[in-house]
Amino acid sequence: MSKQALLIIADGMGDNPIPMLNDLTPLEYADTPHLNALASKGLFGNVYPVKPGVPVGTDVGHLAIFGYDPYEIYTGRGPIEAYGAGIDLHPSDIAFRGNFATVDDELMVIDRRAGRINQNTEELAQAVDGIMLSNGARVIARALSAHRVAIVIRGKNLSEHVTTTDPGTTREGKRVQQSVALKEDSDSIETARVINELTEKMYAVLSLHPINQQRIIEGLPPANMILLRGVGREIQAPKMTESFGIRGACVAGDRTVLGIARMAGLDVFHRESFTAGYDTDYIGKAELALSKLKEGYDWVVLHIKAPDLAGHDCQPMTKASTASKLDKMAGYILQRLDLEHCYIGYTSDHSTPCERRDHSGDPVPTFFAGDDVRTLPIEDFGEKYLVHGALNNLTALDFFHIQMDHLGAVKKLGA
Amino acid sequence: MSKQALLIIADGMGDNPIPMLNDLTPLEYADTPHLNALASKGLFGNVYPVKPGVPVGTDVGHLAIFGYDPYEIYTGRGPIEAYGAGIDLHPSDIAFRGNFATVDDELMVIDRRAGRINQNTEELAQAVDGIMLSNGARVIARALSAHRVAIVIRGKNLSEHVTTTDPGTTREGKRVQQSVALKEDSDSIETARVINELTEKMYAVLSLHPINQQRIIEGLPPANMILLRGVGREIQAPKMTESFGIRGACVAGDRTVLGIARMAGLDVFHRESFTAGYDTDYIGKAELALSKLKEGYDWVVLHIKAPDLAGHDCQPMTKASTASKLDKMAGYILQRLDLEHCYIGYTSDHSTPCERRDHSGDPVPTFFAGDDVRTLPIEDFGEKYLVHGALNNLTALDFFHIQMDHLGAVKKLGA
Numbered sequence: 001m002s003k004q005a006l007l008i009i010a011d012g013m014g015d016n017p018i019p020m021l022n023d024l025t026p027l028e029y030a031d032t033p034h035l036n037a038l039a040s041k042g043l044f045g046n047v048y049p050v051k052p053g054v055p056v057g058t059d060v061g062h063l064a065i066f067g068y069d070p071y072e073i074y075t076g077r078g079p080i081e082a083y084g085a086g087i088d089l090h091p092s093d094i095a096f097r098g099n100f101a102t103v104d105d106e107l108m109v110i111d112r113r114a115g116r117i118n119q120n121t122e123e124l125a126q127a128v129d130g131i132m133l134s135n136g137a138r139v140i141a142r143a144l145s146a147h148r149v150a151i152v153i154r155g156k157n158l159s160e161h162v163t164t165t166d167p168g169t170t171r172e173g174k175r176v177q178q179s180v181a182l183k184e185d186s187d188s189i190e191t192a193r194v195i196n197e198l199t200e201k202m203y204a205v206l207s208l209h210p211i212n213q214q215r216i217i218e219g220l221p222p223a224n225m226i227l228l229r230g231v232g233r234e235i236q237a238p239k240m241t242e243s244f245g246i247r248g249a250c251v252a253g254d255r256t257v258l259g260i261a262r263m264a265g266l267d268v269f270h271r272e273s274f275t276a277g278y279d280t281d282y283i284g285k286a287e288l289a290l291s292k293l294k295e296g297y298d299w300v301v302l303h304i305k306a307p308d309l310a311g312h313d314c315q316p317m318t319k320a321s322t323a324s325k326l327d328k329m330a331g332y333i334l335q336r337l338d339l340e341h342c343y344i345g346y347t348s349d350h351s352t353p354c355e356r357r358d359h360s361g362d363p364v365p366t367f368f369a370g371d372d373v374r375t376l377p378i379e380d381f382g383e384k385y386l387v388h389g390a391l392n393n394l395t396a397l398d399f400f401h402i403q404m405d406h407l408g409a410v411k412k413l414g415a
Numbered sequence: 416m417s418k419q420a421l422l423i424i425a426d427g428m429g430d431n432p433i434p435m436l437n438d439l440t441p442l443e444y445a446d447t448p449h450l451n452a453l454a455s456k457g458l459f460g461n462v463y464p465v466k467p468g469v470p471v472g473t474d475v476g477h478l479a480i481f482g483y484d485p486y487e488i489y490t491g492r493g494p495i496e497a498y499g500a501g502i503d504l505h506p507s508d509i510a511f512r513g514n515f516a517t518v519d520d521e522l523m524v525i526d527r528r529a530g531r532i533n534q535n536t537e538e539l540a541q542a543v544d545g546i547m548l549s550n551g552a553r554v555i556a557r558a559l560s561a562h563r564v565a566i567v568i569r570g571k572n573l574s575e576h577v578t579t580t581d582p583g584t585t586r587e588g589k590r591v592q593q594s595v596a597l598k599e600d601s602d603s604i605e606t607a608r609v610i611n612e613l614t615e616k617m618y619a620v621l622s623l624h625p626i627n628q629q630r631i632i633e634g635l636p637p638a639n640m641i642l643l644r645g646v647g648r649e650i651q652a653p654k655m656t657e658s659f660g661i662r663g664a665c666v667a668g669d670r671t672v673l674g675i676a677r678m679a680g681l682d683v684f685h686r687e688s689f690t691a692g693y694d695t696d697y698i699g700k701a702e703l704a705l706s707k708l709k710e711g712y713d714w715v716v717l718h719i720k721a722p723d724l725a726g727h728d729c730q731p732m733t734k735a736s737t738a739s740k741l742d743k744m745a746g747y748i749l750q751r752l753d754l755e756h757c758y759i760g761y762t763s764d765h766s767t768p769c770e771r772r773d774h775s776g777d778p779v780p781t782f783f784a785g786d787d788v789r790t791l792p793i794e795d796f797g798e799k800y801l802v803h804g805a806l807n808n809l810t811a812l813d814f815f816h817i818q819m820d821h822l823g824a825v826k827k828l829g830a
Contacts, residue, residue: 374798412472415472
């Protein structure tokens with residue numbers, strides 16, 4: 001029987017020394033006996049998401065984890081959000097990352113996230129879905145989590161060389177931006193025109209929508225606009241699972257991660273209790289991942305979003321507690337898996353240092369344990385102890401190939 | 416006097432922990448006092464053949480060791496075999512890796528290796544050598560070791576964008592494949608046609624050959640076909656020895672290695688007792704390499720094939736014993752060389768873990784010892800002890816440049 005592998009992804013877990021944690025990182029501070037034991041049974045190191053000193057988004061970090069070179073294939077966040085929403089992109093589509101927002105009748109932005117709306121967004125997206133534009137193109141809209149929404153324009157002669165309409169993260173009080181062509185060809189000029197037409201039509205449909213009328217009555221900001229950014233086209237890359245001839249499964253709650261996994265050819269598995277929040281169902285995910293291994297998947301990825309949230313929220317103790325919970329989950333898995341038949345890996349898409357409240361270009365703690373993997377002793381699990389490992393300073397893409405090589409899925413170069 | 420260097424290549428020596436060897440690798444398990452001593456007198460580390468997680472063939476591994484980027488210049492195994500057979504390729508040639516095989520009169524493959532024929536193949540190759548094809552091209556055929564044979568088609572307008580005729584390693588009972596053009600240009604279509612013509616002509620010549628008539632009488636499968644694969648053109652790269660202005664020598668028994676060394680511009684030295692097997696003449700190779708250093712060669716490469724065979728055969732103890740023999744050879748060399756005048760390096764073309772019985776993408780133990788090389792203490796010689804070395808996670812191509820730089824052969828970039 002050929003071997004299998006389980007990869008645990010702790011989103012944003014990498015961090016830097018924090019005074020509140022005695023100048024340790026959350027991972028160094030937390031009690032992680034199972035991660036320690038696993039790291040000592042294989043390769044370990046701090047691995048760069050793409051290259052030293054380059055911070056990446058969740059999307060790019062996961063593209064690399066799933067075996068893609070983001071510098072080659074990344075075309076913008078829009079397509080990733082579309083995959084996350086379950087939209088199968090066509091080559092001629094352009095896709096956007098959208099935000100429900102509140103604007104006034106002169107399209108001045110009052111709230112970029114419509115009061116962080118998190119109810120009834122599916123109905124609002126449905127009101128926009130199917131809008132026809134004057135060039136014959138049709139709009140596809142699907143609600144994502146909270147105020148987020150995937151927008152696709154499907155038609156002919158569309159160009160991604162256009163500016164988008166979101167005035168930016170810190171500029172409430174500015175008008176929804178006019179889309180402008182970034183190239184002088186007629187496709188780009190025409191595409192900018194229909195994006196502006198879409199802005200007008202979305203306002204017309206959304207501002208009159210009963211859900212928004214009700215929100216106004218309740219004193220809530222109406223979600224009467226969708227701000228667009230991250231325009232891009234379908235990612236023109238073969239499914240990783242086909243390139244490597246493996247069956248892959250992804251167990252996650254985060255829509256973006258599920259979307260990238262689907263694009264990469266993994267079957268995706270999601271449950272209501274996988275919240276992509278602090279309260280996510282660690283053991284439920286572990287159980288589901290184990291069941292996918294039993295079903296014969298070669299490579300099963302299990303994603304936990306919580307550490308990233310704690311980094312953005314600057315909550316070191318909370319972040320350390322996500323490490324402890326993750327360690328307990330690893331222990332649960334370790335009791336039920338035999339390293340003789342299944343490798344266990346661990347990594348992150350990027351570091352989200354609490355003090356920065358955002359992603360950094362630091363490398364991320366990583367290991368790959370298994371029966372026939374080269375080993376080294378390790379003192380404890382955490383950034384400072386991993387520097388001496390064999391994986392140190394490699395990249396996420398290297399790490400992907402190392403996993404695939406152990407599964408026997410990398411073609412020999414030469415003969 | 417400028418310095419010289421001797422590089423020992425232990426083919427396929429890299430390995431992973433093996434239960435039978437107390438979870439040590441063959442190199443860690445074997446007693447290697449001389450390799451330990453040498454590693455402690457220089458740079459060391461585990462070096463990737465091309466990049467992390469990518470397994471390579473002997474050909475590609477040696478291209479990198481000899482200073483070439485395989486991703487830039489590798490065109491297929493055919494040309495490498497031609498170099499191994501001593502054929503000087505022309506730019507318009509196409510070259511194949513051939514197998515003597517047994518087919519029936521409908522060209523169904525009965526034995527892909529003609530009973531692993533290892534006698535009289537030179538006469539059989541001579542019968543094919545010189546065959547003229549209807550497009551005016553001529554065939555060059557040279558026997559290699561055992562059932563292997565190098566085939567070159569020399570003529571005009573030949574294309575390498577064609578399929579070859581070997582039905583594959585596991586498909587005896589299939590017909591010799593028809594060559595088909597992979598591009599629609601007339602050169603590719605015409606080349607596929609003459610390859611199929613060659614198949615017919617080889618069968619005509621070989622099936623009537625007295626040696627095969629005799630084999631049939633003796634109950635042996637006749638070598639009445641040559642299966643072709645690995646088509647490629649001359650490697651369009653300057654001789655490494657000219658690029659770096661050095662004189663190089665290669666002492667080896669393996670034809671592929673000798674072929675790549677010749678292509679790289681090294682003078683090659685081979686003796687009957689260099690068998691490319693377990694029984695090869697370690698001390699004879701050491702003596703010959705030492706004599707080439709005395710003659711003034713700048714860079715002398717000494718190749719040992721045995722560890723790779725033990726990996727493919729899954730013989731951990733035998734593999735460990737090749738490490739011991741290699742260590743004794745290193746001791747013999749060390750007694751006769753002064754590190755003040757000559758560096759001693761050690762590496763492998765790839766890992767061949769016993770449990771996998773094939774090449775893996777793991778990095779290979781490597782050192783470069785010399786009087787003026789930076790040093791670190793090392794506990795013992797073997798995969799796990801090398802991780803902390805300065806060469807760790809570099810590539811074979813990096814290692815090549817480090818050697819050349821110590822020889823003063825790398826041009827300064829800038830002024």
